Amino acid sequence: MTFFNRFVIINNILDPPLEEGLSIGGKGMRINELYNQKRQVISLEIFPPKKEDSLNSLYEAMHELTSLSPDFISVTYSAGGSGNSEKTVQIASDIKNKYNTESLAHLTCISADETSIDNYVKMLMDNNIQNILALRGDIPKGVDISRNRFKYAKDLIFYIKDKYPSLCIGAAAYPEGHADCDNFEDSLEHLKEKVDGGADFLITQLFFDNLYFYNFYEKALKKGINIPISAGIMPILSRSQIEKMIFMCGASLPSKIVRLLNKYENDSHSLKMAGIEYAANQIIDLCKNGVDGVHIYTMNQPIIARECINRLKEAKNG
Numbered sequence: 001m002t003f004f005n006r007f008v009i010i011n012n013i014l015d016p017p018l019e020e021g022l023s024i025g026g027k028g029m030r031i032n033e034l035y036n037q038k039r040q041v042i043s044l045e046i047f048p049p050k051k052e053d054s055l056n057s058l059y060e061a062m063h064e065l066t067s068l069s070p071d072f073i074s075v076t077y078s079a080g081g082s083g084n085s086e087k088t089v090q091i092a093s094d095i096k097n098k099y100n101t102e103s104l105a106h107l108t109c110i111s112a113d114e115t116s117i118d119n120y121v122k123m124l125m126d127n128n129i130q131n132i133l134a135l136r137g138d139i140p141k142g143v144d145i146s147r148n149r150f151k152y153a154k155d156l157i158f159y160i161k162d163k164y165p166s167l168c169i170g171a172a173a174y175p176e177g178h179a180d181c182d183n184f185e186d187s188l189e190h191l192k193e194k195v196d197g198g199a200d201f202l203i204t205q206l207f208f209d210n211l212y213f214y215n216f217y218e219k220a221l222k223k224g225i226n227i228p229i230s231a232g233i234m235p236i237l238s239r240s241q242i243e244k245m246i247f248m249c250g251a252s253l254p255s256k257i258v259r260l261l262n263k264y265e266n267d268s269h270s271l272k273m274a275g276i277e278y279a280a281n282q283i284i285d286l287c288k289n290g291v292d293g294v295h296i297y298t299m300n301q302p303i304i305a306r307e308c309i310n311r312l313k314e315a316k317n318g
Contacts, residue, residue, distance in 0.1 A: 031168050031170065032201050032228065033168075040290075041071045041072075042071055043071050043072045043074065045073070045076065045297050046058065046062065046065070046300050047299075047300060058300060061301070062091075062095065064306070065305055069101075072104050074103070075088050075105055077108045077135070085120050088105055089105065089120070093128075097127065109153065109156040111148075112156075114159070117156070121164055125167075130166065131170065133169075134153050134199070135153050135156075136152050152190075154197045160198075161197065171199035171201075171202055173191055173203065175215075176212050176251060177250075191223075195224075199227060203295045204229065204230065205232055206251055207233075208236075208252065208282075210231075212252065213291075228293065229291070229292050230292060231291050231294050232295045233296055234299070235275040236260065236271070236275030238272070239261055239265070257278065260275065276304055276308065279296075
């Protein structure tokens, strides 16, 4: 069944670049332009390592990830909230200018002021990066944010869009509702505020049941949210990872995943491969139903992106 007006057949998955040179360093490409081409956008996410000596491993992973020809790669603001924004800029710049892949730099605002935001944005622009994922970030424990300049992602979005109108701004969406909201309607209203503030596209939090995404998408359209939405998919790799994600994000756990966790409780490798297979099936179903895009949370592991994309190619050729 098809849930979306902008239906895209699966044969359009992983099309070659639209024009040679569009996403190569020197002139940035706004990510919303990719969606405007009426093709499904396939993107990946990585994070800066906490330890400096882990950068080599990350760059080895980046080499393999970029060879898969994703439409863009996003880089989180820092690992574990360490706040080292220079790593994000460095990695995003290398993705863009060395690996010839469009990059999306995350930016959290909860502990920021206008000066720090301006400095960060200017560093990105100096490196030909035109795309920012604007996020609130986790509120530090015991910290009163009532006097903060930027309390919510919508405040950051409005500020960047007003001061740097040439930039493309992405925002986060929550198919099962934001964990801090009392109900789904409140979460949807806050999302509409981000869109009204200038967000150009959305990337969702992870989910394990596609029906949550389809329900969210339809309600978002009825709310007047008509910008592109990429579905965020993260494979199951371990029981501890799942427990952490449920605690942090409030994502529901389908019975199929519970059965996988029980079946491979003592076999970590088989659980990882079964988790990747489950995620790949989610992605194939989403693409068949015409989603605007899919964003794969790779956790810096190329095998996740490679297996999911290979499955997409098999579905395309099948």
